Amino acid sequence: MEVAGYDRARVLKAFDDAKTGVKGLVDAGVEKIPQIFVTPPDIVAQTSDTNREDFSIPVIDLEGSEKDSIVEKIRHASETWGFFQVVNHGIPVSVLDEMVCGVRRFFEQDTEVKKQFYTRDVTRKIVYNSNFDLYSSPVANWRDTFFCFMAPNPPKPEELPDACRDIQIEYSKLILSLGFRLFGLLSEALGLERSHLMDMDCAKGLTFVCHYYPACPEPELTLGASKHTDDGFLTVLLQDQIGGLQVFLENQWINVRPVPGALVVNIGDLLQLISNDKFRSVEHRVVANREGPRVSVACFFSTSLAPSTKLYGPIKELISEDNPPKYRETTVQEYVSYSYFKGLDGTSPLLHFRV
Ligand SMILES: O=C(O)CCC(=O)C(=O)O
Numbered sequence: 001m002e003v004a005g006y007d008r009a010r011v012l013k014a015f016d017d018a019k020t021g022v023k024g025l026v027d028a029g030v031e032k033i034p035q036i037f038v039t040p041p042d043i044v045a046q047t048s049d050t051n052r053e054d055f056s057i058p059v060i061d062l063e064g065s066e067k068d069s070i071v072e073k074i075r076h077a078s079e080t081w082g083f084f085q086v087v088n089h090g091i092p093v094s095v096l097d098e099m100v101c102g103v104r105r106f107f108e109q110d111t112e113v114k115k116q117f118y119t120r121d122v123t124r125k126i127v128y129n130s131n132f133d134l135y136s137s138p139v140a141n142w143r144d145t146f147f148c149f150m151a152p153n154p155p156k157p158e159e160l161p162d163a164c165r166d167i168q169i170e171y172s173k174l175i176l177s178l179g180f181r182l183f184g185l186l187s188e189a190l191g192l193e194r195s196h197l198m199d200m201d202c203a204k205g206l207t208f209v210c211h212y213y214p215a216c217p218e219p220e221l222t223l224g225a226s227k228h229t230d231d232g233f234l235t236v237l238l239q240d241q242i243g244g245l246q247v248f249l250e251n252q253w254i255n256v257r258p259v260p261g262a263l264v265v266n267i268g269d270l271l272q273l274i275s276n277d278k279f280r281s282v283e284h285r286v287v288a289n290r291e292g293p294r295v296s297v298a299c300f301f302s303t304s305l306a307p308s309t310k311l312y313g314p315i316k317e318l319i320s321e322d323n324p325p326k327y328r329e330t331t332v333q334e335y336v337s338y339s340y341f342k343g344l345d346g347t348s349p350l351l352h353f354r355v
């Protein structure tokens with residue numbers, strides 16, 4: 001929001017140059033959030049009762065009874081909610097807990113060491129900064145992040161941060177095998193051969209996006225993450241027990257309640273595109289909280305981000321005369337860079353690819 005006589009560009013640059021992110025502000029004891037974070041009240045507002053017991057995203061037990069019913073539950077959730085949580089997914093709780101601790105150690109380590117990772121050069125192996133869209137978005141979010149590509153060409157172990165190297169390597173192996181399993185189930189849920197989505201390279205690339213949402217002194221004035229959809233094929237999210245993630249469904253914000261040991265799975269834009277809108281990539285956001293820090297790890301599955309001319313459009317088996325393609329074909333690189341440079345401005349990048 002603009003305030004007369006206020007040089008937003010200069011304030012953003014000073015915030016960025018400090019390389020200490022939102023955590024740096026909290027450590028310095030701010031009691032009021034700086035203007036760059038102040039978000040219009042209608043955007044922060046809750047729409048209605050977000051704690052309705054009868055309206056929460058499904059929790060699916062991957063070791064549950066018959067496989068057919070798991071596929072059916074995943075199909076239903078992907079068509080209606082675009083989100084579900086999975087339990088009994090094969091990743092031990094001790095690994096989930098250590099991953100959250102590792103991310104926390106990264107953000108809470110010595111500032112001078114952490115600053116070495118601070119960059120906006122996305123060709124670097126580890127990219128730590130605050131608000132990837134700081135200069136393009138109308139408001140900044142109360143969040144710091146680091147990300148790195150873990151597949152198909154992971155950084156060398158010595159390139160990973162000391163604070164979370166071992167657990168990142170272990171978690172990425174387990175998340176890749178869970179991802180393969182989920183893509184098998186999603187393929188079947190689309191009525192395709194089990195290997196269809198994997199054969200399209202939907203799980204070839206894995207990016208870890210690790211968020212740190214410091215406690216916020218004025219949570220009613222800002223957001224942890226503005227509303228957006230995810231641009232890859234699928235996201236598997238690990239969140240701690242603080243909560244704050246919300247999904248926009250039936251015109252209201254629904255809390256994605258932390259379930260101990262569960263992982264949150266959501267359909268990304270590219271899966272909506274290739275499924276010709278059968279599966280939904282649903283808008284979500286993270287509210288700010290007086291309590292914190294909140295830690296989350298979003299694992300984005302996409303193709304390898306190495307330049308490729310391979311085109312992705314609605315899957316031929318899913319389209320017909322009655323269900324013509326709703327999107328033009330695109331390369332993953334074109335889609336992802338369009339989405340990245342657009343930033344979290346509240347509109348879906350999918351619209352740009354509609355025919
Ligand atoms: O922190 C969260 O719960 C969500 C993060 C998210 O939506 C994202 O990284 O795309």
Ligand SMILES: [Fe+2]
Pocket residue numbers: 228229230284
């Ligand atoms: Fe997201």
